[in-house]
Amino acid sequence: MSQFEEEYEELVGPIKIELFKEFLPAERSSLSVLDVGAGTLPNAQYLQETNVTAVDPNPEMWPYARANAARHGLTSLNLVNGVAEALPFPDSSFDRVICTLVLCSVADVQAAVREMHRVLKPGGKLLFLEHVAAGKEQALLRLSQELLNPLQRALADGCNLTRDPLDQIANGSFKLEREKHFSIPSLGLIGPHVGGIALR
Numbered sequence: 001m002s003q004f005e006e007e008y009e010e011l012v013g014p015i016k017i018e019l020f021k022e023f024l025p026a027e028r029s030s031l032s033v034l035d036v037g038a039g040t041l042p043n044a045q046y047l048q049e050t051n052v053t054a055v056d057p058n059p060e061m062w063p064y065a066r067a068n069a070a071r072h073g074l075t076s077l078n079l080v081n082g083v084a085e086a087l088p089f090p091d092s093s094f095d096r097v098i099c100t101l102v103l104c105s106v107a108d109v110q111a112a113v114r115e116m117h118r119v120l121k122p123g124g125k126l127l128f129l130e131h132v133a134a135g136k137e138q139a140l141l142r143l144s145q146e147l148l149n150p151l152q153r154a155l156a157d158g159c160n161l162t163r164d165p166l167d168q169i170a171n172g173s174f175k176l177e178r179e180k181h182f183s184i185p186s187l188g189l190i191g192p193h194v195g196g197i198a199l200r
């Protein structure tokens with residue numbers, strides 16, 4: 001992982017620990033987990049003893065994902081080339097789906113949410129954690145995000161600063177079990193976040 005990723009993971013560590021604790025059952029050895037837009041697989045550290053499929057359109061991430069999996073003792077990892085908007089899996093394939101820092105970059109948020117719902121088994125859960133547009137109470141930050149969004153998109157692989165996918169998740173047939181908006185001021189433009197768990 002890059003230094004930024006390491007630092008980011010440290011900052012969101014407490015919230016991820018809390019979310020993953022609720023997301024994964026104590027007995028998890030037969031659990032199938034899909035990490036969408038998994039990148040270098042920073043979530044490996046939370047996924048020991050599960051069967052992980054990581055899907056991403058950029059295979060250059062895979063050596064890092066494998067290294068991360070090995071570093072955290074993940075023994076079952078399947079790496080698949082694909083996009084969130086057209087997941088290459090049959091309906092009801094997974095017990096759990098993870099989506100962290102991905103909906104800022106996808107071409108079609110609604111299609112991605114629909115696909116995550118489709119590949120989850122009934123009763124399965126989605127864990128999401130995304131940086132989002134600042135709320136009304138952070139008007140100056142919101143204005144900066146609007147102004148700098150074209151530059152961010154150009155420099156950061158299509159990443160948008162001005163989205164908030166919570167409504168699309170809630171409207172996409174998921175039932176929100178837990179959701180929280182929070183901010184990490186040291187992250188500047190990508191400080192505002194939403195995280196939570198949704199039930200299929």
Ligand SMILES: C[S@@+](CC[C@H](N)C(=O)[O-])C[C@H]1O[C@@H](n2cnc3c(N)ncnc32)[C@H](O)[C@@H]1O
Nearest residue numbers: 037038039057058083084100101102105106107
């Ligand atoms: C900021 S990284 C996040 C990686 C990882 N999920 C994390 O939490 O750090 C965004 C990832 O989304 C992937 N990505 C971009 N467009 C995508 C799409 N349409 N569907 C799935 N993944 C996509 C990128 O290749 C990249 O690995």
